[in-house]
Amino acid sequence: MAADELTGLIRYxxxxxxxxxxxxxxxxxxxxxxESGDITFEDLAExxxxxxxxxxxxxxxxxxxxxxxxxGRNFVDVYLKRRxxxxxxxxxxxxxxxxxxxxxxxxxxxxxxxxxxxxxxxLRGGDPILVHDGTATRTLxxxxxxxxxxxxxxxxxxxxxxxxxxxxxxxxxxxxxxxRVLRKRQGxxxxxxxxxxxxxxxxxxxxxxxxxxxxxxxxxxxxxxxxFNGDGEDLVFYEVCFPLTNGVTQKTVADVLDGITALRPENxxxxxxxxxxxxxxxxxxxxxxNGKFLRTEMDDGTIVLGTLDLKGRxxxxxxNSKERAERGRAMLQAGLGDLVRAPLMQIMTPVQAMExxxxxxxxxxxxxxxxxxxxxxxxxxxxxxxYRQVLDEPVPALGDMTPRQAVQTASGRKKTVAWxxxxxxxxxRAQGSGGAMAAYDFxxxxxxxxxxxxxx
Numbered sequence: 001m002a003a004d005e006l007t008g009l010i011r012y013x014x015x016x017x018x019x020x021x022x023x024x025x026x027x028x029x030x031x032x033x034x035e036s037g038d039i040t041f042e043d044l045a046e047x048x049x050x051x052x053x054x055x056x057x058x059x060x061x062x063x064x065x066x067x068x069x070x071x072g073r074n075f076v077d078v079y080l081k082r083r084x085x086x087x088x089x090x091x092x093x094x095x096x097x098x099x100x101x102x103x104x105x106x107x108x109x110x111x112x113x114x115x116x117x118x119x120x121x122x123l124r125g126g127d128p129i130l131v132h133d134g135t136a137t138r139t140l141x142x143x144x145x146x147x148x149x150x151x152x153x154x155x156x157x158x159x160x161x162x163x164x165x166x167x168x169x170x171x172x173x174x175x176x177x178x179x180r181v182l183r184k185r186q187g188x189x190x191x192x193x194x195x196x197x198x199x200x201x202x203x204x205x206x207x208x209x210x211x212x213x214x215x216x217x218x219x220x221x222x223x224x225x226x227x228f229n230g231d232g233e234d235l236v237f238y239e240v241c242f243p244l245t246n247g248v249t250q251k252t253v254a255d256v257l258d259g260i261t262a263l264r265p266e267n268x269x270x271x272x273x274x275x276x277x278x279x280x281x282x283x284x285x286x287x288x289x290n291g292k293f294l295r296t297e298m299d300d301g302t303i304v305l306g307t308l309d310l311k312g313r314x315x316x317x318x319x320n321s322k323e324r325a326e327r328g329r330a331m332l333q334a335g336l337g338d339l340v341r342a343p344l345m346q347i348m349t350p351v352q353a354m355e356x357x358x359x360x361x362x363x364x365x366x367x368x369x370x371x372x373x374x375x376x377x378x379x380x381x382x383x384x385x386x387y388r389q390v391l392d393e394p395v396p397a398l399g400d401m402t403p404r405q406a407v408q409t410a411s412g413r414k415k416t417v418a419w420x421x422x423x424x425x426x427x428x429r430a431q432g433s434g435g436a437m438a439a440y441d442f443x444x445x446x447x448x449x450x451x452x453x454x455x456x
Contacts, residue, residue: 008079008087008091021064021069022061025060025061026060028063029056029203029204030044030056030060035362040418042055049220055161058160059103059203060405062103062161062162065095066102074099076099079095093153097152097153103148103206104122104124104148105166106119106145106147107121107143107421108119108120108140108418109128110456111140111141113138114137117131117136118131120306122456123192123199124196125193129157132156132158142425143425143428145166145168146163147206148167159300170209170210171190174206174210177209182301183199202264204276233323236347238317238320238324239317239345240317240329240344242315243341244339245339248340252339256335256339257308257310257336260331262305270307270309273307275302275303275304275305305319311376315340383440387423387442390403391445391448399412399415403419403445404449407451413451417454417455427442443455
């Protein structure tokens with residue numbers, strides 16, 4: 001919402017009985033959430049932040065501007081008739097444009113930070129629209145989805161202030177809610193097609209869906225997801241340091257490590273501890289099916305159990321579970337014997353590891369930092385190698401077909417486009433606006449699959 005342009009309009013809410021009318025609309029937008037949690041709007045603002053709460057207020061206010069009441073009055077019309085002389089033609093035109101606008105769900109692309117974006121209406125269809133914006137374009141990423149109102153202003157199309165960034169999970173919830181409200185069976189397409197008048201009536205659905213989903217996500221984050229390694233073991237980082245016995249050289253230790261079949265050397269001071277060929281690990285009984293699993297593999301698909309680093313007078317084993325730490329320690333003590341002394345062990349939870357990583361990042365010396373160009377090159381090679389392999393592997397989102405197989409049919413091409421957009425969007429958000437991963441260009445995958453004309 002353009003605050004300067006709507007200041008007078010907002011103040012006019014206190015005139016006559018308009019505050020009661022607006023309270024009714026605000027209740028449609030957030031009332032069910034307040035009732036379900038037995039909280040007030042002030043409580044909600046404390047939970048999600050005052051800025052976000054005011055955005056929700058703005059969504060309700062913009063909806064209110066387009067409503068006609070039983071007596072035939074419209075808030076914008078009444079205000080401009082009585083106070084329009086204070087606003088001038090530009091502000092008056094903007095208010096009238098807001099009055100006729102509707103909220104819809106848009107997919108954004110071709111983002112030029114601080115300047116513009118292209119917005120494609122996912123509910124009404126049609127070609128993408130050029131939208132001029134200097135604020136939201138600085139935080140949005142390719143293929144993000146937003147619930148917003150597009151408003152004509154000074155010969156351009158701009159975003160109104162009531163903008164809600166929809167996650168992919170929230171989009172799925174919105175689709176289900178829209179089908180239910182419209183009393184339609186869930187179709188094959190992701191969203192039902194909706195006309196403009198119906199969208200006008202469904203404005204609160206966008207706010208409520210976004211708010212319920214956001215609060216659910218916040219609750220899950222507060223509890224924290226269960227974290228496991230690839231074997232279903234609790235994720236805890238162990239560092240086991242073996243001091244070399246007096247008189248023992250690095251070469252002697254390296255020669256022994258090279259002879260242990262489970263270790264694959266990268267060089268004379270670094271080894272990967274690999275899992276022996278066997279069936280894929282299964283989730284342990286009782287594990288949270290919604291937990292997150294961390295699994296590291298070599299280029300050939302062999303699972304990495306840990307790493308060994310020989311530096312100075314220490315051999316350091318790093319693993320991500322108590323079970324692997326015990327197995328690794330036993331393996332090394334059996335192989336190295338008297339070449340090393342009793343190990344020292346350091347344990348760190350995932351939360352502590354993240355905090356430690358953040359501290360190290362702030363204190364790292366310049367000579368330990370990787371130049372941005374080199375980081376981008378390394379990450380680019382890693383991503384391309386990974387996704388070239390994925391193109392020939394079954395993908396659950398594509399009905400367990402490979403991407404190359406899926407694009408052979410019309411329905412498969414639609415699914416593959418959605419899958420590609422999801423990959424791009426997640427990667428773009430992986431490291432914020434400045435990360436090397438966020439800058440990776442997936443264009444080659446669209447070309448490879450013959451879908452480049454659909455990348456819009």
